[in-house]
Amino acid sequence: MILGIDVGGTHTDAVLVKNFQLLKKVKVLTNQANIMTSLLEATNLLVSDDNINHLKRIVLSTTISTNAIVQNKTNRVAMVLLSGPGLSPTTLNLDEDTYFAKGYVNHRGIPVDGLSKRQMAHISHEISEKQINQIGIVGKFSSRNPQQELDTAEMLQADSRNISLGHTLSGQLGFPRRIATTYLNAAIHDIYQGFVQDVQKFVAKIGANIPVYILKADGGTILLDQSLTCPVQTIHSGPAAGIMGVLATASIKEDAVALDIGGTTTDISVFADGVPLLEPSGVTINGRKTLIRGLYTKSIGVGGDSVVKIEKGDIIIGPQREGPAAALDGPFPTPTDAMIVEGIVDFGNPSKARDAIAGIAGLLNTDVQAAAHAIVEKMAAMIADNVREILTEINNKPVYTIHELLEGKIIQPKILCVAGGPAAVAPVIARNLGYPYSIPEHSEVANALGVALSRTTAEITILADTEKEELIISEEGCIQSIPRKFSLADTVEIAKNKLREKAILMGARPEDIIMEVTESQSFNMIRDFYTTGKNIRVKVQIKPGLISASTER
Amino acid sequence: MPKKLKKTGLIFFPAFDWAISANHPEREERLLYTQDQVMEEGLLDFPNILEYKPGIATYEDINRCHICVPNPQNLTTNSHLISAGGAITAAQKVLTGEVDNAFALVRPPGHHSMLVAHGARGFCNINIEAVMIEYIRHKFGIRRIAVVDTDCHHGDGTQDIYWNDPDVLCISMHQDGRTLYPGTGFIDDFGGPNALGATINIPLPPRTSDEGFLFALDNAILPILDDFKPEIIINSAGQDNHYSDPITNMNFSAQGYALLNEKLAPHIAVLEGGYSIEKALPYVNVGIILAMAGLDYSQVREPDYDADRIRQSPEVTRLIENEVKNVMSLWNKRKNLKKQITGSATYIRREKNIYYDTDDITERQIETVRVCDDCGGLVMIESSADTGKKIYAVILPNTCCPECRKNGETFFGRINGSQYNHIYFQDRQKDVFIVK
Numbered sequence: 001m002i003l004g005i006d007v008g009g010t011h012t013d014a015v016l017v018k019n020f021q022l023l024k025k026v027k028v029l030t031n032q033a034n035i036m037t038s039l040l041e042a043t044n045l046l047v048s049d050d051n052i053n054h055l056k057r058i059v060l061s062t063t064i065s066t067n068a069i070v071q072n073k074t075n076r077v078a079m080v081l082l083s084g085p086g087l088s089p090t091t092l093n094l095d096e097d098t099y100f101a102k103g104y105v106n107h108r109g110i111p112v113d114g115l116s117k118r119q120m121a122h123i124s125h126e127i128s129e130k131q132i133n134q135i136g137i138v139g140k141f142s143s144r145n146p147q148q149e150l151d152t153a154e155m156l157q158a159d160s161r162n163i164s165l166g167h168t169l170s171g172q173l174g175f176p177r178r179i180a181t182t183y184l185n186a187a188i189h190d191i192y193q194g195f196v197q198d199v200q201k202f203v204a205k206i207g208a209n210i211p212v213y214i215l216k217a218d219g220g221t222i223l224l225d226q227s228l229t230c231p232v233q234t235i236h237s238g239p240a241a242g243i244m245g246v247l248a249t250a251s252i253k254e255d256a257v258a259l260d261i262g263g264t265t266t267d268i269s270v271f272a273d274g275v276p277l278l279e280p281s282g283v284t285i286n287g288r289k290t291l292i293r294g295l296y297t298k299s300i301g302v303g304g305d306s307v308v309k310i311e312k313g314d315i316i317i318g319p320q321r322e323g324p325a326a327a328l329d330g331p332f333p334t335p336t337d338a339m340i341v342e343g344i345v346d347f348g349n350p351s352k353a354r355d356a357i358a359g360i361a362g363l364l365n366t367d368v369q370a371a372a373h374a375i376v377e378k379m380a381a382m383i384a385d386n387v388r389e390i391l392t393e394i395n396n397k398p399v400y401t402i403h404e405l406l407e408g409k410i411i412q413p414k415i416l417c418v419a420g421g422p423a424a425v426a427p428v429i430a431r432n433l434g435y436p437y438s439i440p441e442h443s444e445v446a447n448a449l450g451v452a453l454s455r456t457t458a459e460i461t462i463l464a465d466t467e468k469e470e471l472i473i474s475e476e477g478c479i480q481s482i483p484r485k486f487s488l489a490d491t492v493e494i495a496k497n498k499l500r501e502k503a504i505l506m507g508a509r510p511e512d513i514i515m516e517v518t519e520s521q522s523f524n525m526i527r528d529f530y531t532t533g534k535n536i537r538v539k540v541q542i543k544p545g546l547i548s549a550s551t552e553r
Numbered sequence: 554m555p556k557k558l559k560k561t562g563l564i565f566f567p568a569f570d571w572a573i574s575a576n577h578p579e580r581e582e583r584l585l586y587t588q589d590q591v592m593e594e595g596l597l598d599f600p601n602i603l604e605y606k607p608g609i610a611t612y613e614d615i616n617r618c619h620i621c622v623p624n625p626q627n628l629t630t631n632s633h634l635i636s637a638g639g640a641i642t643a644a645q646k647v648l649t650g651e652v653d654n655a656f657a658l659v660r661p662p663g664h665h666s667m668l669v670a671h672g673a674r675g676f677c678n679i680n681i682e683a684v685m686i687e688y689i690r691h692k693f694g695i696r697r698i699a700v701v702d703t704d705c706h707h708g709d710g711t712q713d714i715y716w717n718d719p720d721v722l723c724i725s726m727h728q729d730g731r732t733l734y735p736g737t738g739f740i741d742d743f744g745g746p747n748a749l750g751a752t753i754n755i756p757l758p759p760r761t762s763d764e765g766f767l768f769a770l771d772n773a774i775l776p777i778l779d780d781f782k783p784e785i786i787i788n789s790a791g792q793d794n795h796y797s798d799p800i801t802n803m804n805f806s807a808q809g810y811a812l813l814n815e816k817l818a819p820h821i822a823v824l825e826g827g828y829s830i831e832k833a834l835p836y837v838n839v840g841i842i843l844a845m846a847g848l849d850y851s852q853v854r855e856p857d858y859d860a861d862r863i864r865q866s867p868e869v870t871r872l873i874e875n876e877v878k879n880v881m882s883l884w885n886k887r888k889n890l891k892k893q894i895t896g897s898a899t900y901i902r903r904e905k906n907i908y909y910d911t912d913d914i915t916e917r918q919i920e921t922v923r924v925c926d927d928c929g930g931l932v933m934i935e936s937s938a939d940t941g942k943k944i945y946a947v948i949l950p951n952t953c954c955p956e957c958r959k960n961g962e963t964f965f966g967r968i969n970g971s972q973y974n975h976i977y978f979q980d981r982q983k984d985v986f987i988v989k
Contacts, residue, residue, distance in 0.1 A: 085856075086839065087594045088849040107589035107835060112856040141593055173592035281598070289598050398606045400588070401570040402631050405606070523582040524575060528799060531576060535585065 001054040004452025005042060006061045006241045006445075007035055013448040014042035016051075020453070020549060025445040035064065036198045043206055055208055061215040061241040061451045064195045065188050065234045069286050074187035075134040078127045079179065080120075080156065082139035082148055084113060092176050093288070095183060097132060099123045101152065108465060108535070109145030109472055120155040127156070134189055136182035138166035140175050143474035144463055150477060162189055169230060170282065170291035171461025171474035171539070177282055181290040185232035192231035196224055213456075213507055217283055217294030219244045219276060219544035220457025223507035236283050236294050243269045243276045243295045244450030246417050247546055249440035254414040257387050259429070261420035263305035264321040266383055268390055269297045272411055276544055280397065293459060295544065296394075300386050304336040304422030308375055310363040315378045326356030333360050335379045336422055341372035344424040380428035387416075387433060419443040455548075456508035459518075459541040460499040464491045467525055467533025473498060488522040488536050495540040503542055511548045515540055556815075558601050561846040562646040562655030564639040565591070566607045571632040571661075573911070578800065578828040579661055579676045587658070590835030591842070602846050603652060607639030607659060614641065615679055616986040617687035618714055620669045620946045620977045622938070624988070625679070628670055633678050636661055640685035640823045647785075647820050648693045654820050654845050656790070657681075658838060662825040664702060664789050665735065667713035669946065671938040672912030675706065675735060682789055682823050683714045686721065689785070690951060691984055696720050699783035701774060701817060702727070703766075703810075704791020704825040705801040707738030711789065712752050717745035717922055718929045718950060722753070722781045726769055728794070728803055729756040734910070740879055743887070745922055746894055746901045747930040750887030753777060755880055758872045759802035762865040763809030765873045766794065770813055773877045777884055788819035792827025792837045796863045797855070800828055804863040807833070811840030811850040819845075832857065895924045915939045927954035931961045946977040953982040 001023070005014045012030045016023040026045040031038045039060075047055065068074055078097045083089065084104025101123060103115040127135065135156055142149045146167035153163050164186040166178040203212055213221035217236040227234060246258040246269070256271040270277045276295050283294030301319025309316050309332070317335060325336035327348030333356035339345045340353035347353075354368060361371035395410050416437040418426035423439050430437035442449060464471040464486055471482045471491070476498060482490075496515055503513050519539035525532050567584035574580075591597065597604050614637065615625040622628075636659040643655035663682060665675030672678075682700060689695050700715075702708030702725040715721040730736045744752035755769050778786065792798075794805035814822065822841065827834055836855045843850035895901060900921050907916040916938040923931040929950030937943040947965040949958055965978045970989065978987040 085852050085854040086590075087596075087843075088852045091599075091849060106856060107586045107593065108831070141589075144589075173589060174595050174598070175593050176595035176598060289595075396606050398565060398604050400565070400567050402568055402635060403570055405566075405609075405635060406631060521569060523569075523585055524580070525582060526576045526580065529576060535582070 002452045003058045004448045006447035012038040013445045015448040016046045017452045059213040059451045061237040068188045068191045077134045077186040078132040079136045104140045105145045134186040136164045136186045142167040146477045167474045172291045177291045180288040219295045241447040241451045244454045245446030248449040248453045249446045250417045255411045256415045257413045258417040261422045262303045264303045265299045307332045327353035338372040338375035384432035453546045455512040457542045458503045462495045462538045464536040491536045491538045495538045556847040558847045559653040562652035563604045564657045566659045586835045587838045608642045610634045610637035618683040622671045637681040637684040640681045656822040664708040666710040669936045672909045672914045674909045680710045697783045700787045702789035705793040719748040724753040726755040762804035773880045785820040788822040790822040791825035795833035797829040797832040807836035807840040810837045811844040814844040931957040944975045945973045949980045951981045
């Protein structure tokens with residue numbers, strides 16, 4: 001039996017699931033000032049002395065990291081950058097406590113310029129003077145050789161300090177994104193640590209001695225205590241819960257589009273062969289582009305409570321929301337009111353909805369029914385247009401091999417899954433897009449179901465350079481020697497072993513470790529007309545998905 | 554100093570699964586480290602740098618500028634169609650106004666491919682710039698175009714394709730042909746009888762550094778462009794002038810390349826050669842992209858960069874100053890040279906021997922051009938190669954006068970087919986291509 005809890009901005013939803021069957025569900029208001037009370041309130045409605053012993057795990061999604069960032073409830077962070085030449089620092093979006101230090105490595109991970117102990121001592125002194133305890137260290141190409149970041153950490157280490165290292169958070173390239181990622185990881189450290197302690201107290205209070213997991217941005221779970229060093233991975237945990245919720249409630253096996261239509265916005269996500277797509281480079285939060293692996297989602301400013309107005313004879317919907325629908329005493333006509341007039345939802349006070357839409361009808365010189373119809377059609381068309389745009393963008397994503405360009409996967413959705421209050425508009429959107437729709441069961445607690453049933457995900461990036469006789473795993477900070485005849489197959493094998501170890505540590509069950517090689521390339525390195533070695537690049541992941549049904553859960 | 558930001562399109566296609574042969578300079582690894590550097594510097598995250606997927610050129614696109622023997626199907630692989638398609642995509646993005654300029658960072662290159670192509674020369678099968686230029690003229694109705702070839706090797710293919718075209722200015726700045734493949738591109742190669750001055754060659758001595766390249770740019774290329782007034786400028790952006798390039802002898806740097814691009818301000822840049830894949834390309838490409846986008850490139854530097862070590866000698870400086878003076882004096886006389894060269898002839902003939910180093914083919918060509926004051930002139934080519942192929946081609950220029958058209962159509966109708974494998978008719982004005 002699994003307890004899944006989705007802590008949303010407004011509601012906290014919780015579900016009890018056994019063998020993929022929903023046993024109980026509950027929805028309580030989220031107490032933003034004290035999330036613990038919401039967790040306890042929801043849990044007490046589901047878990048009692050009778051069933052607590054059957055509980056195998058608890059999985060949570062949290063908005064704590066996202067909110068801390070958006071609301072600026074963050075630690076002051078000193079960033080130490082080993083940037084070398086290249087892009088001018090003036091083009092980087094840097095915070096005030098940034099220090100540039102000597103040292104950098106090149107694209108192959110070969111050190112070009114060494115660190116300076118004297119300079120580092122000086123930087124350390126300044127950081128102490130400013131009484132900053134959170135430090136982020138980021139080197140250019142550190143995912144190709146983490147040694148300088150590790151050495152810098154050693155020089156700056158002190159009891160009072162907590163250090164975040166760029167290479168541990170992602171194996172991807174992207175120095176500016178690595179800086180943002182590392183900064184955020186350090187910035188939310190304290191608030192996240194407080195959250196983890198609260199959750200541990202909560203678990204102790206309900207008297208369960210079972211593993212607790214947190215949902216990451218990529219829709220995968222990680223053990224609570226393992227997440228302490230990488231809190232930034234838990235940003236966007238909420239939207240990830242929504243997408244995993246679609247997987248949990250609608251059994252998607254093919255290409256699909258999912259919509260979560262809320263009051264203010266509609267979130268669009270895309271599935272390829274039943275697997276949710278990831279952001280190609282990493283998620284963006286509060287304007288900062290990061291390397292955090294996260295599920296792809298695009299939010300557009302159209303929702304059930306969007307303001308409807310007429311400008312130059314055209315219906316304009318959103319992007320602002322000024323309150324609930326007129327049917328619920330809101331100030332402006334909304335798509336929800338139009339749906340009430342159309343008779344596709346039954347909600348609030350129909351005559352107030354009708355009055356609001358009548359105002360629009362007047363401006364359009366038409367009757368109320370026609371105006372309501374036009375608003376619903378317009379809303380559906382706006383959402384459908386965005387879906388088409390997103391698919392075009394995804395299908396036009398640049399690729400770098402002839403094979404991929406000619407044979408690459410093109411996403412052609414077979415189904416539209418729609419969740420959210422105003423989901424009644426689904427048939428109209430589906431008609432516009434030309435494929436069928438489904439409104440999954442239990443969609444009101446879909447997020448919590450997604451949280452409960454998600455598997456642990458992880459990724460490993462390896463660069464093997466047989467000329468240097470060296471293999472590097474960025475995320476693990478691992479550098480090891482390899483023989484000159486090391487092959488692509490050898491690299492893939494190491495990657496798989498390391499990924500398995502990592503996943504187990506993060507809390508994965510062996511039956512849920514389904515690995516996929518997402519990159520495997522081997523380049524002959526030729527210098528002065530002779531082959532000098534191989535540059536081998538491998539990436540292996542456990543992709544987002546549901547836990548396996550093979551064992552009693 | 555803050556510069557004006559430009560919207561720059563990037564068509565990046567490293568073709569990680571294609572090589573001429575396993576240890577050829579034109580191999581899978583070539584743009585690997587460039588990709589690494591572009592990604593690590595985060596260039597694609599700038600809102601004014603937009604990456605696009607390359608299109609795929611069609612055989613029809615190729616037939617607008619080449620006479621491929623026997624046909625483009627036999628001469629190209631998917632890699633060539635994608636690389637030319639990438640150049641076309643760059644042009645489309647610029648000419649539809651989606652971006653201000655674009656860089657097609659694609660491979661394989663194309664600037665050694667000539668009008669008649671029996672095979673591959675200098676790693677090139679088809680001329681990707683010329684395919685793009687004819688696409689631009691056909692789809693966007695642009696007439697005057699300038700190509701500035703900054704590859705270290707003479708852009709002999711592009712020169713050959715536009716030798717008789719007064720509307721396409723081909724400027725090639727390269728290492729002196731007496732010291733480097735393909736051994737051509739001297740100052741007196743100045744264009745066909747109806748297009749004198751539309752071909753400009755600026756050979757530079759070995760060990761020319763930033764100073765020399767920028768001197769030639771400031772004192773020859775930019776003034777000539779000012780006179781010619783092209784509607785668009787294309788840079789054939791070879792990167793083998795770099796001081797670390799293994800197959801050339803020049804001393805250009807990443808900073809130099811970036812500054813050259815800032816000053817030249819091409820609408821479209823297309824990658825050509827450049828085989829110092831680790832020490833030069835990552836830095837040169839980042840420099841060029843930043844310069845095109847109007848971003849600060851002042852901190853871009855090769856790890857082993859040392860200005861003193863690569864500085865050109867006073868002797869090189871003197872040679873370049875002299876060369877530039879000669880180029881400009883010829884350019885200023887261009888309008889008076891025609892009578893002197895053509896005399897009373899109505900047709901001018903030239904004979905050429907062309908060697909295809911990549912495919913080891915030798916070709917012999919006789920080119921006949923109608924002397925014409927109203928257009929680029931009717932061109933007829935007889936070509937035979939040691940592959941046993943013998944062909945004849947009639948080519949009508951882009952803005953073809955009625956007289957040249959009448960003559961061309963008549964010749965094509967009358968030509969005796971028995972002695973040729975194929976007879977081609979390429980009408981660049983009406984976009985017609987016939988083979989018989």
